[in-house]
């Protein structure tokens with residue numbers, strides 16, 4: 001019921017019935033968590049703990065232990081408050097309405113303007129959007145400030161120094177800690193940031209500009225970025241053909257999605273922005289939500305979100321719901337890898353622009369990593385300093401941006417120059433510390449990209465094995481199952497990035 005209510009709410013946030021359903025779950029999910037908590041205690045204190053471990057593996061016990069570390073009855077009121085604040089943020093973000101070129105538009109509908117060849121229009125579109133954020137800055141600050149304080153309070157009630165360790169446990173990270181992540185960020189600074197800078201330089205030359213401003217960053221090619229062809233229906237048909245040819249497993253899966261109408265793809269008024277994949281338990285069925293807008297983002301949904309959906313479909317045989325889905329950094333491996341696995345079929349969507357689309361996709365994947373670790377480093381600072389003011393948070397954000405995104409220039413837009421960019425990043429509000437996950441998974445997806453370039457058959461076996469394993473192991477266990485290298489280990493990051501860099505270097509992007 002919760003899955004369905006939540007899906008319907010995100011499809012129409014103005015619907016009264018699903019608004020009240022949402023309120024109901026905000027109010028009651030902490031009580032359900034309490035019951036889960038009881039269950040975890042029973043398992044861990046059971047006389048049959050060893051037998052349980054033998055049957056279901058060690059991971060489920062570790063998850064239960066971590067679960068117990070994140071909750072007790074004293075924090076129920078704070079959890080409810082946190083839910084309400086999150087919903088307030090979702091609502092605020094969903095309420096973005098700007099007038100642009102004579103029409104009222106939401107965030108997703110503004111995205112295409114950020115990619116048009118006319119630079120002054122890109123600039124204007126970005127200014128309009130961040131103008132809206134600027135007008136609502138106090139509301140954004142206020143929600144975040146309350147969230148930080150309430151999370152800090154919960155952490156202290158549970159006996160932690162601050163929210164960070166609790167946040168890691170809430171994300172069920174059983175096999176790495178903040179130190180490992182800090183060491184990983186350092187490797188990103190050393191090995192990824194210089195390659196990203198080089199890519200920005202190539203981009204600048206490619207699109208004939210003396211200087212790249214923030215509104216040029218997503219504009220990859222003169223004359224415009226490659227766009228997929230056709231209507232939503234046509235794109236879905238193409239995806240169906242692609243998955244049919246890719247493997248018998250993907251064929252069966254995608255037919256299931258289409259035949260059971262498990263995708264809501266078009267952008268509509270009142271829909272929350274972005275895209276996601278979720279799972280409806282009673283029906284063993286994935287569901288894909290997105291906001292198609294005619295950009296390459298549409299193909300990303302049909303590959304990325306479909307990758308998530310494929311994993312949950314492959315692991316639906318797993319008996320314990322706790323082990324169906326992996327933790328978040330592992331979950332993104334399936335989706336991000338699927339983007340690369342589908343490369344040979346991209347001509348269905350992009351026609352003559354296929355090579356361009358792939359070059360853009362691969363470079364954007366790499367360029368994302370420094371931004372991703374910025375979001376992560378920022379949050380570590382925020383929760384280490386829960387008493388910091390909104391102003392000092394902004395200052396810190398700017399500082400971090402300069403380290404990881406040295407080329408970024410906001411062309412004098414005050415709200416952004418002063419460090420406001422992160423307020424648009426919903427994870428920072430709703431799912432604290434869920435972000436480094438995307439970069440870790442990206443590194444793993446790059447490894448799959450390399451494998452698929454070397455031997456598609458072996459690579460597909462590794463990938464399928466990973467999907468079927470669901471969440472039966474923690475991150476480092478799953479990457480072993482898939483024969484991938486651990487990104488926390490010194491050296492593995494460099495090796496992976498070297499491959500991507502040399503692949504990109506072999507392409508003469510100016511002739512595309």
Ligand SMILES: [Zn+2]
Pocket residue numbers: 304308332335
């Ligand atoms: Zn994803």
